[in-house]
Amino acid sequence: MLAFAQGDAGAFDRLYARHKGTVFRFIARSLPSKADAEEIFQDVWMKAIEARARYEPRAKFTTWIYAIAHNRLVDVWRRKGLSLVPLDGGDGDERPAIDPPGDPANEPFAQLSNREAMGRFVTAFEALPPAQREAFVMKEEADMSVAEIAVATGSNEEAVKSRVRYATAKLKEALDG
């Protein structure tokens, strides 16, 4: 980000390529509308571009960009009072797997006993309160520590730890059936 702030456009391209997938999923899984998610995603990166001169490497870039995304999401949540996120392609179409997260060795469906379990998992995920879902997704998508999530969301570490723990417990329960 510092290189980009100094005028290196290539540095931004590398940064964007590295984080776009995780940031997009974080936003998309926090909002019910894909169009809204795309708009917020674009807005987040535009804000990052505008704020490049004010960027200070006090925290990881991940924490910084997720903090921007969090603030933007909170605005939307407040405005719309959202809490549920469709993840199962509610419009019926099978969405292509672009930029899949994680190691291909961890083939998701291979590790789930059946589609039923996956369905329960999705339902439980959608039912998570936004704050719990947000903390959980930051941890899973960006591999952020509890402390980093606390910085990005403006919370304290205990609260973040508690949100992740509750989210994980509910999702585990859904998997176990």
Place this chain on the structure above:
Amino acid sequence: MADPRDDRVSSAYRGLPGEGPPPAIDAAIQAAARRAVGSRPAAARRFQVPLSIAAVLALAIAVSLQVEREKPVVVDGTPVSSGSAEYPVSQPEPEKEERTAPARAPVTREAPRELKKEAASPRAAPAATTEPAQAIAPSSAPAPAGIAAPPSAAGAAVSADAVRPAPQAARRAKAELAREATVQEKKMSEALDTPERRLERIADLRAKGLHVEADRALGEFRRAFPDYRISDEWLRRIERR
């Protein structure tokens, strides 16, 4: 519990359909980033005006000092460049030796070095004339740099009939310096000008009926302050009716 993570839950999460931004959004964001770095960074813009004012001030002071030091001095009615101090000093004509002290005093103040050197010459002005000049002249006054003086001239002996004009190069350099000083002073005054002062000048021009000049000044004003909102009161005063 330092890391509340569960492997099964993580695996299930990774099993969710992967998503990414559409290519159109990718392109828009990357284009915005390129545009942003194509423009000057905000921090640089912030310091642009103070830095340029500081640079202009420093240049103006330096140039003014240089011009002051190099100012031509009228000795015996003949303009002599500072470089001539390094040349053999002209000898005063016999009738000019009768000059009185008050007549020379202003010259002394203008260029103490020349007078000091003159006083040191065997055929210098009478003591009554030289005395105040020496009192004013600092004994440690450094010799001028001599813009285009040939190296051999510095040690040349005093010649009785040689009034050597300053070399062309030195004159050109001085003229250039003076011109540069004028330009810098103009830039500095523009930089320190407030929009209100400029509007006042435009209103003056308009009031005097100098509409062409007023229109030109107004055009310059709009270029210099594109986002300045001119009040209705000012508009009445500066626009042609």
